[in-house]
Amino acid sequence: MKEQVYSLHSAADSSVTERAGFIRRTYLHVAGAIAAFALLEVFIFSSGYDVKLAGMMLGSQYSWLIVLGLFMGVSFIADKFAHSQTSEGMQYFGLGLFVVAEAVIFVPILYIAENFFPGAIATAGYITALLVIGLTFTVFSTKKDFSFMGPFLKIAFLVAFGVIICSFIFGFTLGLVFSGAMALLAAAAVLYTTSNILHHYHPGQHVAAALALFSSIALLFWYVLQIVMSFMGRD
Numbered sequence: 001m002k003e004q005v006y007s008l009h010s011a012a013d014s015s016v017t018e019r020a021g022f023i024r025r026t027y028l029h030v031a032g033a034i035a036a037f038a039l040l041e042v043f044i045f046s047s048g049y050d051v052k053l054a055g056m057m058l059g060s061q062y063s064w065l066i067v068l069g070l071f072m073g074v075s076f077i078a079d080k081f082a083h084s085q086t087s088e089g090m091q092y093f094g095l096g097l098f099v100v101a102e103a104v105i106f107v108p109i110l111y112i113a114e115n116f117f118p119g120a121i122a123t124a125g126y127i128t129a130l131l132v133i134g135l136t137f138t139v140f141s142t143k144k145d146f147s148f149m150g151p152f153l154k155i156a157f158l159v160a161f162g163v164i165i166c167s168f169i170f171g172f173t174l175g176l177v178f179s180g181a182m183a184l185l186a187a188a189a190v191l192y193t194t195s196n197i198l199h200h201y202h203p204g205q206h207v208a209a210a211l212a213l214f215s216s217i218a219l220l221f222w223y224v225l226q227i228v229m230s231f232m233g234r235d
Contacts, residue, residue, distance in 0.1 A: 018203050019203070021203070022201070022203045022204075022205075022206055023197065023198070025206035026197055026201075026206040026209045026210050026213070027210075029095065029206055029207060029209075029210030030210045030213050030214050030217070032210075033095060033098075033099050033210060033211070033214040034214065034217070036096075036099050037099050037102055037103050037106075037214075037218070040099070040100065040103035041103055041106065041107075041110060044103065044104075044107060045110070045111075045114070049107075050107055050110070050111050051111070053104065053107045053108070053111075054107055054108045054111040054112075057105075057107065057108050058108050062168070064108075064168070065165070065168045067105060068105075068164070071101055071104075071105045074097060074098070074101040075098060075101060075215070077094075077097070078094040078095070078097040078098035078101065078211065079094065079098070079208070079211060079212075080094065081093050081094025081097065082094030082095050082098070082207050082208040082211045083205070083208045088207075091207035091208065092207060094207070094208075094211065095207050095210060095211050095214075098211055098214070098215065099214070102214075102215075102218050106218075106222070109222065109225060109226070112229070113225060113229055116229075117228070117229045117232045117233070119232075120225060120228045120229050120232055121225065123228050124221060124224045124225035124227075124228045125221065127224050127228070128217065128220050128221040128224050131187055131190070131220060131224070132190055132217055132220070135187060135190045135191045135194060136190075136194050138191065139191060139194040139195050139198060140194075140198065143198065144195070145195055145198075145199045146191050146192050146194075146195035147192070147195060147196060147199065147200060149188060149191070149192045149195075150192065152188075153185070153188060153189055153192055156185055157185065160181075160182060160185065163178065176227065176230045179223045179226040179227050179230065180223075180227060182219075182223040183220060183223040183224055183227060186216060186219040186220035186222075186223055187220055189215075189216040189219065189220075190213070190216040190217060190220060192216075193209075193212045193213045193216050194213065196209070196212070197209050197213065
C-alpha cells in the first residue's frame with residue numbers, strides 16, 4: 001500500500017520530462033488494455049463460450065437490459081478503483097475489471113458480426129483506429145483544452161441512455177441514425193479524454209486516464225461496428 005501515489009499538480013503543470021513520462025505510460029496502458037481485451041475475446045470465441053454468453057445475454061430484451069445495468073455498475077466500481085490515491089494495486093484492479101467487463105458485454109455484437117457480417121470486425125477496427133489517431137493528432141497538435149465539453153457529454157450520454165431504456169420498454173429499434181449519433185458522441189468523448197490527459201490528469205493517474213480513454217475507444221468501436229454491419233446488411 002502506497003500513500004498518495006500521485007501529486008496534486010496536473011501533468012500540464014509538471015516538468016517536460018514528467019509530463020512526457022505520464023503520457024507515455026498512459027498510452028502504453030491503453031495499448032495493454034486493448035491487447036488484453038482482444039486476447040479475452042479470442043479466448044471466449046475459441047473456447048465456445050461465445051455461443052453460451054450471446055444466447056444468455058440476448059435471450060430477451062430484459063436480459064440485455066439487466067446486462068447493461070450490471071455493466072454500468074461494474075464500470076462505476078472499476079473507475080473508483082482506478083482513481084485510488086492510496087493503492088497502485090487497486091488502480092490496476094480497476095482497469096483489469098473494466099477490461100473484463102468490456103470483453104463480456106462485447107460478446108453478443110462480435111458474435112453477430114463474426115457469423116453474419118464477415119469482415120465487419122476488421123473494417124470497424126481500422127475505421128476506429130483511424131478516427132482515434134486523427135482525434136489524438138488534433139489534440140496534441142493544437143494543444144487546445146476541450147474540457148468545456150464535459151457538461152455537454154454528461155447530458156448527451158444521459159439522454160442517450162434514456163433513449164436506449166425506452167427502446168427496451170416500448171420495443172422500437174434505434175437504427176442507423178442513432179448509431180451515427182452515438183459514434184459522434186463517442187468520438188467527442190475520445191477528444192475530451194485525450195484533452196484531459198494533456199491538460200488535467202495528475203502525473204500518477206496514468207491508470208485512470210488509460211481506463212477513461214479505453215472506455216471511449218471501446219464505445220466508438222461498438223457503434224462504428226454497428227454502422228458497418230448496417231451498411232453491409234443493405235448489400
